[in-house]
Amino acid sequence: MVRQPPAPDCMGDRERRTRTLGGDVTDDGKRRAGWPRVEDRRPGGHAVRREGVDQTVSETLLRIGETLVTSLGVSECCIYEVDEEAGCLRGQAVWSTHLLPETVEFMEGADRLTALPKVREALERHVATVIHRDEEPPAAAERESMEYWGEATALFVPLVSGERAVGLLELTQWEARREFRQEELQLVEAFARVAALAIENARSAGHQQRLNRRLAALLHASRALASTMVVDEVLQRLAKEAAETLRVPSCYIYEYDAAGDAIVWRTEYQADADRVFPDPPGTAYPLDDYPWDREVLRRGELRVWSVDDPGLSPEHRRSMEEWAELTMITVPLCYGGEPVGMMELAETRPGRRFSEDDLSLARALGEQAAVALRNAQLFRRETWRNERLVRLLSLSGELTGVLSPEAITATASAGLPGLFPDGDVAAEAVSLVSTEDEEADGSGDAASGGTPAAGAPPAVDKLVSEALAAGSPRQALDGRRRRLVVPLVHKREPVGWLDLRRGSGRPFEQDEVELLQILPTRWRWRSTTAASTPPSPIRRPRTASPACSTTALSTSASTTRSCAPAATTCRCRC
Structure with a gap:
């Protein structure tokens, strides 16, 4: 076996295996006689079933192993495929004169190419290599491996297709040293060429299957985008398609x-119905707690994480272990070069390695998810704008019904928070125009409905001063809250400001600021109009002016005197 023996602290497993084989291990590690008798042995084979590999290929390799064991009289034949991306050998088929559960378990896993120098030499130089345990091997690892598996002789033949090794064929003899004759080596090499061709054909067919699977997944994702306008349903279909593909x-x-420097969970797909995400959709996770995700979003590059990566941070490893995740693909979702989200694909089964085709497919599905998220953002933004405009219209109607600046200020302060759906915004409208200004100018009286303002003028801090001086909104952090000041200017003169504070610290977006600038236009007009418009005069009965009355009396006193038109014409507007 090319598998390395266990560490010294695993001697119990080694002894258990020895007893299973029916023998004992001497002090130098060599096995005494005690293997099962020929009539007691259980010959058999095992074909490894791997995702994306045609099972007929594994069965073909199994038959090759059976033929070699039977015709050459060796103890065991193992056939491996080279995984170039992972840098390891992956078992494909084994036929043995005494098949053990440990052998089957080993073939289901993977073995590093660098474990044994002779194996690496056979793969690199494309030559068959024979190792005998009773000869001094070039590396101690080879002796340890052969002693652990009870091998006296091992023959390694590379499976070559074109100019590269695609696999390895291993023949082992357990009980005694075995010398392979030239014609036997030629027979093994002939079967090795057949095995190499089978593996290469399987790779080509697998590549075509993966390509078809990718095209089908993208087609289904496109249909999901076009089938419904409900964004959550689209994201759910995309998550399911990505996981299944x-x-x-x-x-x-x-x-x-x-704005909030966080990621918001939108949807999930679980193949296991009992594995449910505990938090409800819409839960926000600060990126300060997940710096590795912030890095993926910042760089815009896909990352593959493994729980056994030495460079993994302790916090990240703890997070994966909590969910029993062994491998994770993190795909940044970008639209127009800007990040809009993130997709995670988690693998909980051991031994899974994602190929470049898998990663390419994950990126393509991520592009579809990015489009869905962007559509969701645009739809949500338009919905919010429409709702705010309705509320703004209602607030403008309320402002129209009041006259005094103080009443206008109170109405605006009460109505502004309703323009923000998150519910964590406090607002205050501050006016620099009051009824006192009106009375000081002599332009109003008690009939105006206003009451004199009491107290000192409103305080003007640095942020307010900057907004009033610039005549444009200004926002900044005020402790843990976000503060926005929108100046109110009338005829180039400041008449007040809107002071808003958001508890979450999230900045006010541009469309929110633009919406707020619509209201001040209406509000400052009403405020200045209310402060400068005098009350309506009291209408009196129409009476003649004193001069006109005198003329009328003198005219009626003498009825015989005729008045000249110029002398009796009244010039007043009675």
């Missing part, structure tokens, strides 16, 4: 909240 048990999609 890449054959992972879990998929999560998050939306990126740049």
Whole structure:
């Protein structure tokens, strides 16, 4: 076996295996006589079933192993495929005169190419290599491996296709040293060429299957985008499609909240119905707690994480272990070069390595998810704008019904928070125009409905001063809260400001600021109009002026005197 023996602290497993084989191990590690008798042995084979590999290929390799064991009289034949991306050998088939559960378990896993120098030499130089345990091997690892598996002789033949090794064929003899004759080596090499061709054909067919699977997944994702306008339903379909296409048990999609520096969980897919995300959709996770996700969003590059990566941070490893995640693909979702979200594909089964085709497919599905998230953002933004405009219209109607600046200020302060759906905004409208100004100018009286303002003028701090001086909104952090000041200017003169504070510290977006600037236009007009418009005069009965009355009396006193038109014409507007 090319598998390395266990560490010294695993001697119990080694002894258990020895007893299973029916022998004992001497002090130098060599096995005494005690292997099962020929009539007691259980010959058999095992073909490894791997995702994306045609099972007929594994069965073909199994038959090759059986033929070699039977015709050459060796103890065991193992056939491996080279995984170039992972840098390891992956078992494909084994036929043995005494098949053990440990052998089957080993073939299901993977073995590093660098474990044994002779194996690496056979693969690099494309030559068959024979190792005998009773000869001094070039590396102690080879002796330890052969002693652990009870091998006296091992023959390694590379499976070559074109100019590269695609696999390895291993023949082992257990009980005694075995010398292979030239014609036997030629027979093994002939079967090795057949095995190499089978593996290469399987790779080509697998590549075509993966390509078809990718095209089908993208087609289904496109249909999901066009089938419904409900964004959550689209994201759910995309998560399911991504998980099933890449054959992972879990998929999560998050939306990126740049203003809040957080990711918001939108949807998930779980192959296991009992594995449920505990938090409800819409839960926000600060990126300060997940710096590795912030880095993925910042760089815009896909990352593959493994729980056994030495460079993994302790916090990240703890997070993966909590959910029993062994491998994780994190795909940044970008639209127009800007991050809009993130998709995670989690694998909980051991031994899974994602190929470049898998990662390419994950990126393509991520592009579809990014479009869905962007559509969701635009739809949500338009919905909010429409709702705010309705509320703004209602607030403008309320402002129209009041006259005094103080009443206008109170109405605006009470109505402004309703323009923000998050519910964590406090607002205050501050006026620099009051009824006192009106009375000081002599332009109003008690009939105006206003009451004199009492107290000192409103305080003007640095942020307010900057906004009033610039004549444009200004926002900044005020402790843990976000503060926005929108100046109110009438005829180039400041008449007040809107002071808003958001508890979460999230900045006010541009469309929110633009919406707020619509209201001040209406509000400052009403405020200045209310302060400068005098009350309506009291209408009196129409009477003649004193001069006109005198003329009328003198005229009636003498009825015989005729008045000249010029002398009796009244010039007043009675």
